[in-house]
Amino acid sequence: MRASLVSAAILGLASQAASIDPLVIKGSKWFNSKTGAQFFVKGVDYQPDITSTSTVRDPLADTAGCMRDLPFLKDLGVNAIRVYQTEPFGNHDKCMSMLSDAGIYVMLDLSTPTETINRDSPAYDVDLLGYYQRKVDTFAKYDNVFAFLAGNEVTNAYNNTGASAYVKAALRDVKSYIKSKHLTIPVGYATNDDADIRWQLQTYFDCGSISDRADFYGINLYEWCGPAATFESSGYANVVKNFTNWDVPVLLTEYGCNAIKPRTFPEIAAIYGSNMTSSFSGGFVYEYVEEPNEYGLVKVSGSTGTKTADYDYFKKALAAVNPSGVSMSSYTPSGKQQSCPSVSASNNWIASSSLPPSPSNATCSCMMNTLTCVSKQSSMPTSAGDLAKFGQSVSSIFGIVCGTVDCGAVSGNATTGKYGKYSFCDPLQRVSWVMTEWYNDQRNVDGACDFDGFAKVVSVKSTDDSSCSDQKDDPQSSKGPSSDKGDSSSSSSSAAKILGGAPSMAALSVSVVLAMLTSTLL
Ligand SMILES: *[C@@H]1O[C@H](CO)[C@@H](O)[C@H](O)[C@H]1NC(C)=O
Ligand SMILES: *[C@@H]1O[C@H](CO)[C@@H](O)[C@H](O)[C@H]1NC(C)=O
């Protein structure tokens, strides 16, 4: 039982509050690890915006919000929620134990608008991996966390399929981190639904070494619009057919077209009926809270919630289904792993199956010791204005230098599958490497290490970087945040933290920096 007695006492619950049975994956199905019964997700996507009362958009750290919403979740009869944005700081104990006591499992996205892989200028570095690791540290202790998502709709068109290589590398590294902690929480991916790349995406995340492969696959599917549509005419049949004999669980991480209102959710009979239950594990309806896009089941305002027109239709449709599964002991997996999609523009797929390397701070620190011309700033700027200025400086430095010297060590190419040995270092480290190359190329003449006051000369600590690539971080030594203190001092995600009150602006600034960095390397 992970819910602590302390938090149970605070909530005034009986101290023998029942713990929730952890779920496990066997083959392409989820099971209750205690009873062996197959588990179908009857879920709702849950992301009330709490930015009016908090600088951080983390509904699982908002006890009042959870208390407002729990009665609705119970009344709807859902057994799981998917939460898109949380933070590895703040206190989640109360929300998590309330959910657990209500028999509600949680699937968590690892990324946030600021800590993510940008589809148009993909990069994956030591900071992002560190952030994902802290999120695992924060949430893995709760028995009802049954899955993590390493990305949501990152690749969403034929021209940004390269980004999937970076997402899959992050997925691989989070899986390996979880394994190193002797945990078994699966890590999957949630895809958008674009017929041009649907098959390429689903095979890409399933192919290659088992340690690189997504442990489960989620689809955000909005094809079934209104009661006149059928399993065939909606397009569902087409999507489902291609998951026949899949080797890992598949589920709908979002569903619920709203072109015809109110929504009566006719697709629910199909999702939990025999056409789908052999290959799908249910899904999450989009979404709990009413937003301007009008997909909500509940309109929330302060401490009150009001049902929307869709609420009772969803509740009734969900109550009417009773998916029949198999028991874990009687089930023998027979699904087949897929091979990787071929890499070619004509196949609409440009992500090589050779993935970016695992980020290692030890490698980057080792490399920094060999540099003679480095950034004057020792940490990433934290305000949006400073970030934008920083981005401009870095971009022009890459532009000047990389036209002359080879910047391959700090860049990568998802199509060729070739990644520089320092391509995963943070932007400050990468620009410092670039400036030192220039300084050396200019034979260290006075003024060659200045870059309009951005750089400074330092004395070299080590002249040989040949062993840097062998330096690996020890996952056991990585410190988790003090999740019970409710402060954010342990998060190094300073940009996200400080700009948390304006997530879209922060997202813009960080991605502008990364976009500048990447585009100058193309
Ligand atoms: C893909 O196309 C869209 C729309 O034309 C464009 O905004 C985006 O920058 C392109 N992405 C890449 C990686 O080329
Ligand atoms: C790398 O170091 C930075 C700065 O200390 C930290 O924020 C990040 O989490 C570390 N990354 C990894 C993968 O340990």
Ligand SMILES: *[C@@H]1O[C@H](CO)[C@@H](O)[C@H](O)[C@H]1NC(C)=O
């Ligand atoms: C289904 O799979 C085939 C390959 O077996 C592929 O060519 C086709 O595009 C896929 N269809 C969909 C709807 O993804």
Ligand SMILES: *[C@@H]1O[C@H](CO)[C@@H](O)[C@H](O)[C@H]1NC(C)=O
């Ligand atoms: C299952 O598929 C069959 C054949 O396409 C269809 O006739 C039936 O309506 C589907 N069942 C549901 C519940 O959609």
Ligand SMILES: *[C@@H]1O[C@H](CO)[C@@H](O)[C@H](O)[C@H]1NC(C)=O
């Ligand atoms: C990667 O390499 C390919 C093949 O050499 C090239 O066509 C493409 O422009 C490169 N892409 C990036 C993002 O650098």
